[in-house]
Amino acid sequence: MLNFTFHNPTAIVFGEGSITQLSERIPAGARVLLLYGGSSAEKNGTLKEVRAALHGRDVHEFGGIEPNPTYETLMRAVELVRANNLDFLLAVGGGSVIDGTKFVAAAVNFQGDPWEILESHGTVVSGAMPFGSVLTLPATGSEMNSGAVITRRASKAKLSFLSDHVFPRFSILDPTKTNSLPERQLANGVVDAFTHVMEQYLNYPAGVLIQDRFAESLLQTLIEIGPRVLQPQPDNEARANLMWVATLALNGLISAGVPEDWSTHMIGHEITALHDIDHARTLAMVLPANLKVRRVAKRAKLLQYAERVWHLNDGSEETRIDAAIARTEAFFESLGVPTRLSAYQLDARAIDPIVSQLDAHGMTSLGERNDVTLAVSRQILEAAL
Amino acid sequence: MLNFTFHNPTAIVFGEGSITQLSERIPAGARVLLLYGGSSAEKNGTLKEVRAALHGRDVHEFGGIEPNPTYETLMRAVELVRANNLDFLLAVGGGSVIDGTKFVAAAVNFQGDPWEILESHGTVVSGAMPFGSVLTLPATGSEMNSGAVITRRASKAKLSFLSDHVFPRFSILDPTKTNSLPERQLANGVVDAFTHVMEQYLNYPAGVLIQDRFAESLLQTLIEIGPRVLQPQPDNEARANLMWVATLALNGLISAGVPEDWSTHMIGHEITALHDIDHARTLAMVLPANLKVRRVAKRAKLLQYAERVWHLNDGSEETRIDAAIARTEAFFESLGVPTRLSAYQLDARAIDPIVSQLDAHGMTSLGERNDVTLAVSRQILEAAL
Numbered sequence: 001m002l003n004f005t006f007h008n009p010t011a012i013v014f015g016e017g018s019i020t021q022l023s024e025r026i027p028a029g030a031r032v033l034l035l036y037g038g039s040s041a042e043k044n045g046t047l048k049e050v051r052a053a054l055h056g057r058d059v060h061e062f063g064g065i066e067p068n069p070t071y072e073t074l075m076r077a078v079e080l081v082r083a084n085n086l087d088f089l090l091a092v093g094g095g096s097v098i099d100g101t102k103f104v105a106a107a108v109n110f111q112g113d114p115w116e117i118l119e120s121h122g123t124v125v126s127g128a129m130p131f132g133s134v135l136t137l138p139a140t141g142s143e144m145n146s147g148a149v150i151t152r153r154a155s156k157a158k159l160s161f162l163s164d165h166v167f168p169r170f171s172i173l174d175p176t177k178t179n180s181l182p183e184r185q186l187a188n189g190v191v192d193a194f195t196h197v198m199e200q201y202l203n204y205p206a207g208v209l210i211q212d213r214f215a216e217s218l219l220q221t222l223i224e225i226g227p228r229v230l231q232p233q234p235d236n237e238a239r240a241n242l243m244w245v246a247t248l249a250l251n252g253l254i255s256a257g258v259p260e261d262w263s264t265h266m267i268g269h270e271i272t273a274l275h276d277i278d279h280a281r282t283l284a285m286v287l288p289a290n291l292k293v294r295r296v297a298k299r300a301k302l303l304q305y306a307e308r309v310w311h312l313n314d315g316s317e318e319t320r321i322d323a324a325i326a327r328t329e330a331f332f333e334s335l336g337v338p339t340r341l342s343a344y345q346l347d348a349r350a351i352d353p354i355v356s357q358l359d360a361h362g363m364t365s366l367g368e369r370n371d372v373t374l375a376v377s378r379q380i381l382e383a384a385l
Numbered sequence: 386m387l388n389f390t391f392h393n394p395t396a397i398v399f400g401e402g403s404i405t406q407l408s409e410r411i412p413a414g415a416r417v418l419l420l421y422g423g424s425s426a427e428k429n430g431t432l433k434e435v436r437a438a439l440h441g442r443d444v445h446e447f448g449g450i451e452p453n454p455t456y457e458t459l460m461r462a463v464e465l466v467r468a469n470n471l472d473f474l475l476a477v478g479g480g481s482v483i484d485g486t487k488f489v490a491a492a493v494n495f496q497g498d499p500w501e502i503l504e505s506h507g508t509v510v511s512g513a514m515p516f517g518s519v520l521t522l523p524a525t526g527s528e529m530n531s532g533a534v535i536t537r538r539a540s541k542a543k544l545s546f547l548s549d550h551v552f553p554r555f556s557i558l559d560p561t562k563t564n565s566l567p568e569r570q571l572a573n574g575v576v577d578a579f580t581h582v583m584e585q586y587l588n589y590p591a592g593v594l595i596q597d598r599f600a601e602s603l604l605q606t607l608i609e610i611g612p613r614v615l616q617p618q619p620d621n622e623a624r625a626n627l628m629w630v631a632t633l634a635l636n637g638l639i640s641a642g643v644p645e646d647w648s649t650h651m652i653g654h655e656i657t658a659l660h661d662i663d664h665a666r667t668l669a670m671v672l673p674a675n676l677k678v679r680r681v682a683k684r685a686k687l688l689q690y691a692e693r694v695w696h697l698n699d700g701s702e703e704t705r706i707d708a709a710i711a712r713t714e715a716f717f718e719s720l721g722v723p724t725r726l727s728a729y730q731l732d733a734r735a736i737d738p739i740v741s742q743l744d745a746h747g748m749t750s751l752g753e754r755n756d757v758t759l760a761v762s763r764q765i766l767e768a769a770l
Contacts, residue, residue: 001625003400008393014642015388120498168446170392207622210606217598224594237592240386244642245595254636329426372741 001207001257008252010144011170014244018172022053022090025132025170032059033081033215035101037066037093044180046136050092058326060084065093068272068279069100069154071115077104078114081129089131091168094185095140095192098133099148102166105129112125118150122161132170136177138243139189139280141196141250143171151273157361158273173247176238183230184241187335188280190226193246194219194331195283199262200255202291203368205300208258215254216308221245223309226335263366264290268375270357277344283334289383293327293376297369341384351381386592388640393637395529396503396555399629404431405556407438407475408425411556417444418466419487422451422478422765425451429565431521435477439601445469448637450478453657453664454485456500456537462489466514472486474516476553479570480525480577483518484533487551490514503535507546517555523628524574524665526635528556536658543658558632560625568615571627572720573665575611578605578631579716580668585640586649587676588753590685593643600639601693608694611720648751653763655742660684662729669717669724672767676710678761682754726769736766 013021026032034047034056041047051059062077080086081104083287091101105128107114116124136145142148146167151158197297201215221241228238248254267290268282295302299321306312306324329339341350354380358364366372372380395579398406410416417439419432426432436444447462466474466489490513492499501509519587520528527533531552563571586600606626613623633639652675653667680687691697691709694763700708714724726735740763743749751757757765 001400001622003403005396005398006397011392011397012641013390015386057476086514167485167758209609209626210602210633213602213606214599217595217602221595237386237594240642241594244386250594256397257625303705355514 004257006252007164007254008144008167009253010168011383012144012173012239014173016174016176018174018184019049019053019134022050022134022172026054026057026090028089029100030057030087031084032088032090032091033077033086034059034061034092034345035065035077035097036061036063036091037102038064038096039147041092041136044136044177045176046134047092050090050152051132060086060348064095067096068149068151068158069096071103071105071118072154073264074103074107074150075114078107081108087129089129091133092136092137092264095142096136098135098142098168099150099371101131101133102128102142102148103150103161104209105131105166106161106163110152114150117161118152118157118159120161121159122163124189125163125165126159128163128165130169132172133168134172134174135243137185137189137260138175138178138183138246139185139192141175141193141247143168144247144251149269156273156357158269159361160269173243175243176234178243179234179240182198183336186229187337188278189242190222190229190335191248191284191288191332191337192280194222195264195280195287196249197222197254198287199264200258200260201262202298202301202305203259204298206257211256211258212304218245218249219309220252220340222316224330226331230335238242248250253255259306259368263372263377266363266366267354267358267380270354270361274353274357275344275350281337284337285341285384287340288325288329288379289380291328292383293379294367294372295321297371338385348382348385387644389642391637391641392549393529393552395553395636397529397558397632398555398559401559401561403559404434404519406633407435407461407519407557408442411439411442411473411475412638413443415420416469416471417442417473417475418447418462418469418471418491419422419444419475419480420450420462421446421448421476423449425565426477426521429521429562431519431562432477435475435519445471445514450482452481453534453536453543454481454488454533456503457494457534457539458487459485459488462507463492466493467700467767474514476516476518477521479520479522481522483527483553484525484535486516486518487513487527487533488535489544489550490516490551491546495517500537503537503542503544505546507548510546510548513548513550514655515554517557518553519557519559520628522566522570522574523560523631524570524577525565526578526632527530528553528558529632529636534654534716541658541742543654544746545654558676560621560628561619563618563624563628568721572722573616573663574627574631575607575614575720576669576717576722578627578634578651579607579664580665580672581634582607582639583672584649585643585645587686588644589643589683591644596639596641596643597689603630603634604694608716609739611716612714620763622658644753646753648757648762648765651748651751652739652743652765655739655746659738659742660729660731660735669722670726670769671765673710673714673724674765676713677768678764679752679757680706684754691747724769726766732770735757736763739766
């Protein structure tokens with residue numbers, strides 16, 4: 001087990017009806033900016049509930065934060081906060097809105113070009129505005145962590161930053177708010193959470209017995225509830241578990257003391273930035289290919305994954321590893337999420353530009369052993385064709 | 386899943402050598418009271434390391450906090466804090482020292498008789514001094530929760546309190562500090578953590594799929610590392626996992642959204658208060674008896690426990706439940722921890738006074754369904770003879 005610090009100060013308020021607790025969570029007298037995305041939070045009634053809970057407060061609004069939130073859009077929110085001297089942010093939405101809000105929180109009082117926040121991956125952040133969130137889409141874990149991913153439209157760069165200053169003060173998780181989500185977004189959420197766990201779990205044996213078992217618990221639960229959350233009639237038990245699992249998948253718990261990978265995400269980010277494919281859908285293509293290409297380095301954990309998550313105990317070690325990767329692909333496909341670049345009409349010609357962007361962003365030695373060079377990333381992309 | 390709030394603000398600093406980070410964690414200029422227990426923290430060098438890390442600071446000391454820390458002793462620490470106008474507490478020890486420090490933190494500025502803190506189970510606490518801890522004994526989870534158990538010597542009352550104001554600001558967990566612990570304390574730690582998990586897990590099906598799997602992960606890991614931590618040559622991997630498992634067993638994570646039991650603890654507390662038997666050793670006697678007596682109400686979860694934790698898949702349901710309880714007893718016994726009152730020369734005559742104390746402390750409807758009446762507690766004690 002590696003030495004670690006675990007400190008997650010976000011308060012989670014979980015359950016049906018929990019939006020009514022908003023007024024206790026936001027300081028009295030706060031001048032609030034409510035941030036949200038497209039029309040779904042409006043249509044499903046979440047925004048209405050939020051406005052009701054904040055009735056009588058000084059609340060401004062900023063809508064239109066896009067999936068893969070852009071620097072260009074968010075800088076308009078930064079200007080709005082500055083112009084109106086607002087002092088508390090409230091994100092209502094999924095990971096994109098919460099990620100965007102983290103950037104706004106860090107950028108408002110930042111001295112210098114706010115894009116440095118992304119270029120430095122957060123090291124230049126020395127403070128941030130307080131903010132909370134109301135989560136409507138279980139997937140990214142942004143509601144209980146200190147990371148965010150922001151895209152610059154002009155340069156097609158999708159970069160991430162981390163800072164202890166951008167943990168939400170609170171996040172409200174009402175699983176019934178997922179009832180109006182389209183199947184595609186629920187499926188994406190399952191794949192996103194699954195891949196978050198795999199990035200922290202499928203590395204090499206590091207004596208992290210309990211972290212491994214927690215990761216396996218999250219994966220097994222996702223496999224169990226994945227088909228259930230896609231059923232047209234909302235399955236409350238499955239949706240509540242998905243919402244909490246997606247949070248726990250990326251809140252620092254299972255990564256504490258663990259060597260982490262994240263190469264699948266870094267490659268996936270470039271695919272989204274270049275081809276506008278949903279984040280989770282890029283992960284579904286890259287993860288299985290990544291496991292195939294790096295099966296020697298990841299051998300011991302692939303065998304553990306085969307046994308404990310997929311209960312594959314028969315046949316040779318190679319057979320079990322093959323089967324575990326095949327089951328992973330089949331699980332994603334069963335949710336309606338393709339696992340091949342060809343599903344998006346991308347062929348071998350797409351690879352050079354993706355590798356060039358990885359190079360441009362310094363992604364030349366990824367993974368838990370820093371051995372995912374650009375050549376390895378190319379192999380992974382080839383395996384995903 | 387029940388609605389819940391999860392908010393655990395304690396920072397965990399984990400790993401060999403982490404005591405050196407003390408100086409960054411305690412505010413500059415703080416007037417510190419260092420609290421500890423008997424001579425073990427002195428002998429094993431932990432206190433020496435702590436003093437070195439605080440060199441040049443304004444540090445007072447208060448030693449002699451006993452196992453099952455007493456109100457009488459702790460009130461002397463309260464006086465010391467008041468007399469010297471100290472403003473930060475640092476607990477160095479196991480659960481007893483940390484629990485005691487929580488009481489001191491809550492009592493120093495309490496208006497009224499501080500025993501009310503226990504009698505109200507913490508509801509009267511409206512603030513507390515800041516404090517941190519350096520953990521030397523993995524067992525109770527006190528290093529990352531807001532609960533404490535205090536004994537009043539005069540009345541042989543052992544009562545608990547909970548308050549959000551008494552989360553440690555930080556806890557330093559260096560697993561190598563367990564290397565000098567006697568086998569008895571390590572075995573107690575395993576049993577204590579195991580029982581903490583069982584109180585939160587072995588209830589009734591409540592749609593808490595991920596909490597159940599996390600609980601099963603903790604139990605499986607304890608079963609795996611239990612024998613390893615008792616080996617004379619320290620097994621670093623096992624000890625690091627025990628330290629982190631014991632913390633995770635009672636930090637609010639696996640209880641979020643879950644109906645909890647805790648009747649084993651309440652009965653065990655009375656046994657300790659009357660007979661001065663180690664806390665964990667009372668749990669080892671009460672837990673198996675409790676499962677036997679309440680096997681009908683707990684049937685579904687006992688079957689799940691049999692299958693997932695002990696891999697008991699053969700035979701009738703009754704056979705599997707019997708086997709799971711027997712395996713639990715055998716596990717405790719294998720650690721050198723007896724599971725019968727008779728091991729402490731207690732017979733049927735011991736039961737009346739224990740039941741009377743439960744009655745005196747209002748423990749008349751315990752458990753996840755409030756159906757553990759005094760009559761049921763008596764049956765449990767009879768089953769533990």
